[in-house]
Structures are given as C-alpha cells and as structure tokens.
Amino acid sequence: MRKTIFISHAAPEDNDFTRWLTLQLIGLGYTVWSDVFELKGGEDWWPLIEKEIRNNTIKFLVVLTKSSIDKDGVLKEIAVAQKVKKQLEDDLFIIPLHLDTALSYDDINVELIRLNSINFKKSWAEGLKMLLERLEEDNIPKGSGNYDEVRHLWDNMYLQNKKALAKTEIYSSNWFPIEELPKVLRFHRLKYAIPDGFDIRKLQYPATMFKNYLATFAWCYDFLSDLPKTTTYNQADTIEIPLEDILNGKSGDRIIDIREAKKIVVRLLNDGFIKSMNNKTVSKYQMSNKTSFWIKKGVLEKDKFKKIQLIGKQKEKYWHYGVSADVKLFPERCFVINSHIWFTYDGENLIPEAGKQHAARRKQGKNWWNNDWRNKTLAFMQFLADEDGYLKLKMGSDEFAKANVNPILFESPISYNDPNKDNLSEIDFYNDDIDDEIIPGVMEDVIE
Structure with a gap:
C-alpha cells in the first residue's frame, strides 16, 4: 500500500x-x-x-x-x-x-x-x-x-556534533572597558542660574539636574559662561561625593541615595560618549532611546578601516555600519556597544522611510555572521580611538573618562564545534528598532 x-x-x-x-x-x-x-x-x-x-x-x-x-x-x-x-x-x-x-x-x-x-x-x-x-x-x-x-x-x-566540548575557549564581547573615571561626582547649586526652558544637553560638558543641583563631573566654573544668569559662584555651594564610594555601594550622601547616584553616573557617561563624537568624522542619528553613529561614504579610503568594510553597496543603496553605546557599571565598568546598519541612496543622507530601512537591514544583516559583526565593531571602535589608542571622553575642562577600544575577553572552560553555515537559520545580530522611524531634521552631521 x-x-x-x-x-x-x-x-x-x-x-x-x-x-x-x-x-x-x-x-x-x-x-x-x-x-x-x-x-x-x-x-x-x-x-x-x-x-x-x-x-x-x-x-x-x-x-x-x-x-x-x-x-x-x-x-x-x-x-x-x-x-x-x-x-x-x-x-x-x-x-x-x-x-x-x-x-x-x-x-x-x-x-x-x-x-x-x-x-x-x-x-x-x-x-x-x-x-x-x-x-x-x-x-x-x-x-x-x-x-x-x-x-x-x-x-x-x-544536535549531531553540537555537544559542549571540554576545551578552553576565549570569547570576545561587545563590552569595552572604562579604565579611567573622574574622582568625584559634583553637585553645584545652580538651579537659580538656569533659565526656564534651558536645554541642559546643550551645555559643553555632561550634566543633569538633580533637585536644586546641577550634577556633573565638571567644576562649577566650566558652566559659568554657558549660564547667562551666572557671573560668580560660591564653591561652598558645591557638594562632592567620591565616585568610588558610589560605585562600591557605600553609604549614600545626605542629598542622594546610592541607586540614584549610580543612575546619574550612567547618564553622564552616556552623554559623555555622545559629546565625544563631536570631534570625530562621524554622523549621528537620534533614535527614540539612544543615539547611533555612522560614517558617510568618502570619509574612509575605499570605505574601509584596517581592511574592514564599514560602508558598502546594496543594489541602488549604500549600507553604513553604525554603533550606539550604553554604560554598564556591573559586573564590569564598560560601554556596551550595539550594532546598527543604516542605508542611504547617495552615501550621505539616510533614507527617511522606516519600512525601507527595516527591509534593507534584514536583507543585509542575514549575510553577516558572528565574525563579521565582531570585526566591524572592532574596526569602528578603533576608528574612534584617539592618538593614544583609547577613546577619551571629556567630562569637564579638567575631568576625563577613558575607554579601551579593545573589548573585554572571557575565558570559558567549554567550547563547541562551529556549525555549517548552510544549516543555520538567519538570525539578526544588529539592533533593529522598528519604532525608530527616521524623521527629517533629527539626523545631525558632526563631521568637522
């Protein structure tokens, strides 16, 4: 039968x-x-x-x-x-x-x-x-x-040949260590000097409001020229908290608890990363909850950095590899670098339609595997490095944070056999925020 x-x-x-x-x-x-x-x-x-x-x-x-x-x-x-x-x-x-x-x-x-x-x-x-x-x-x-x-x-x-192997393996990550930080977090009593509606993000150095204070790593005099109501400032009105006390969870100060202080540290470092891009030959795109950075066509020789392609062609479009950063304080102090792919028709202006960006990202991303994403992330971070090989974030006129452009490596006591790519399903490794529609006017060039 x-x-x-x-x-x-x-x-x-x-x-x-x-x-x-x-x-x-x-x-x-x-x-x-x-x-x-x-x-x-x-x-x-x-x-x-x-x-x-x-x-x-x-x-x-x-x-x-x-x-x-x-x-x-x-x-x-x-x-x-x-x-x-x-x-x-x-x-x-x-x-x-x-x-x-x-x-x-x-x-x-x-x-x-x-x-x-x-x-x-x-x-x-x-x-x-x-x-x-x-x-x-x-x-x-x-x-x-x-x-x-x-x-x-x-x-x-x-599951054939896919069991864990008793073999030491070194794994790369997208965590880039923050190796130097300012010594203190400062709270300047400057609310009286800030006009109504003033955008704190426009200040030269990273800062955020907390109650009646301007929370920042910078000295008070770093803001006097930016605040029109301020000509003098009494240093006695500033409260300083050792940064290591905050990061190590020691007893909070009288004006702020540890959890809130850590949130401020994260916010300032994230802002410091964004502001540090102002003197880099990159363009930025403001997403709904983060800022991504990408490189226009023509900035890099042959659109490559250290032989790694960061800009390429997809039929009538150009793809541009980009990154965004989020600070993590535990278990490591680091920037978590997220991957993005952006598309232009002319190599300079992002395609405004979110649907077209989304479809093009899925098509491009499915052709990249772990080593492709890793190599592009490493190349982009090394492109951002200053002359000393580190990414230096200016947190004040005399205050800096320094991040290594080489990622944290992890050692594992087990390993695995690499699968055949032909048998793998397509998996997206990039951040594909479909709600992050590109709106004309929010993309900002920072190419000097």
Whole structure:
C-alpha cells in the first residue's frame, strides 16, 4: 500500500525548508521520505530514491526554487514521478510547492506549470495549511502524531556534533572597558542660574539636574559662561561625593541615595560618549532611546578601516555600519556597544522611510555572521580611538573618562564545534528598532 509523501528539493540550498516540512508532516502522522533524513554517506542513493517513488509514494511534493529547477537530481526525480502519475492515473500525484519569490512561472517546467501549485512564498505556515487541506481532500493515509520520531530525527540532524566540548575557549564581547573615571561626582547649586526652558544637553560638558543641583563631573566654573544668569559662584555651594564610594555601594550622601547616584553616573557617561563624537568624522542619528553613529561614504579610503568594510553597496543603496553605546557599571565598568546598519541612496543622507530601512537591514544583516559583526565593531571602535589608542571622553575642562577600544575577553572552560553555515537559520545580530522611524531634521552631521 502506498502511503509515503516524497519531497523532492535542491540540496543543500533547500535543506532548511525540507527539514522543517518533513518534521511538520511526520509530527501530524504522515509517512514522509526526504533525502535530508534518509540518505547517509556511502549509500547507492539513486536506486533507493527511484524505488521509493515507484513503489511507495502516494504524493510527490517538489519544492520549486531557482536552485531546484535546474538540478539534475530533481529533474530525474520529476521524470520518475511523471511516469508514476500516468501509471496511477492520478493527475494530482505531483504537487509543486512554490517557495522562491524570485522564481517566475517562465522559469518553471511546462509540465509543472499545468499543475496547481501551493504558495509557500509569503508564509511557510500558510503554505502548510493549504498543503494539509489538499492531503485531507485526497484522503492521504496518516496515523497519530509521531512526536517520538520527530524528536529522534531532530536530535540526529540538529544536535549531531553540537555537544559542549571540554576545551578552553576565549570569547570576545561587545563590552569595552572604562579604565579611567573622574574622582568625584559634583553637585553645584545652580538651579537659580538656569533659565526656564534651558536645554541642559546643550551645555559643553555632561550634566543633569538633580533637585536644586546641577550634577556633573565638571567644576562649577566650566558652566559659568554657558549660564547667562551666572557671573560668580560660591564653591561652598558645591557638594562632592567620591565616585568610588558610589560605585562600591557605600553609604549614600545626605542629598542622594546610592541607586540614584549610580543612575546619574550612567547618564553622564552616556552623554559623555555622545559629546565625544563631536570631534570625530562621524554622523549621528537620534533614535527614540539612544543615539547611533555612522560614517558617510568618502570619509574612509575605499570605505574601509584596517581592511574592514564599514560602508558598502546594496543594489541602488549604500549600507553604513553604525554603533550606539550604553554604560554598564556591573559586573564590569564598560560601554556596551550595539550594532546598527543604516542605508542611504547617495552615501550621505539616510533614507527617511522606516519600512525601507527595516527591509534593507534584514536583507543585509542575514549575510553577516558572528565574525563579521565582531570585526566591524572592532574596526569602528578603533576608528574612534584617539592618538593614544583609547577613546577619551571629556567630562569637564579638567575631568576625563577613558575607554579601551579593545573589548573585554572571557575565558570559558567549554567550547563547541562551529556549525555549517548552510544549516543555520538567519538570525539578526544588529539592533533593529522598528519604532525608530527616521524623521527629517533629527539626523545631525558632526563631521568637522
């Protein structure tokens, strides 16, 4: 009795889809044959395939993609299936699964065009739903869901050679250590000198309001020229708290508790990172909750820094690698550098439509793997470095923070085998804040 659903596809190009579909059908109780699970190295595979189609197959599914339509193996399988179709006098024996959005009907075998294909192009889930309806209509035999077999196949296919190895491994991170900080956090009683509506962010050095005080690492005289109501200031009105006391969680000062003080430190350092970009040849884009920095085309020779591509072409667009930073105080004092990809048409002005940016980011990002993201992040940070090889943040006229442009490394007692990229799903490693719509006027150049 025929009961096998045979899946014909291009290998390895369509392996991921075929694995997924095979496991879905087996889990629902169908008997499925696909070479991703059945064939092992060293077997004389063609006689096995031909026998399966001729003797056991009740439905022949062929995955239609740019890769499959010219594959010799797929064409041979289709030829056998067409003979079985005539033998069984079943016009619905062959079911094409249209998977590839780039595949037009002009490219498809004329015999297959005549058949009613199932559309998997927009959604695998929707395609599966239509396929199951077809199988139900044709009374294809199935048993109860065979989840044990699904688990067994999953373990054999996906977990093979993926166990933890007892091997020391050094891992890179996106944490860049802050190696020097100002000694004290200062609270200047300057609220009286700040006009209503004045934007504190416009001050030359990082500062934030706390009650009646201007909280900052800078000295009071660093702000006198920026505040029109101030000509003199009594230093006795300033409260200083040792920064190490705050970071080490020692008893709070009378005006502020430790938790609030740490929040202020984080805010000031984040602002210091942003202000430090003002003398770098980068452009900035204000996102909803962070600021990203990117490089225009033409700033770097051949759009590379230390042989690492930071600007490139995507059809009619240019992609620009970018970063944003967030301060972390525990377990390490560091800047956490997040990755972004931005797009322009001319190499200078960001594309304003959020949807176009989002679609282009997904397309570009899926072609990059861990080492690509790591190398671009390292290159960008080294591009930002000052002459001494560090990123120096000016927190006041005499106050500085210094960050290393080489990341923190972690040592692990276990390791793993690198997987085959062809078998990996697409995973986004970049920050893709879909709500961060680009609004004209908020992008600001800081190229000197």
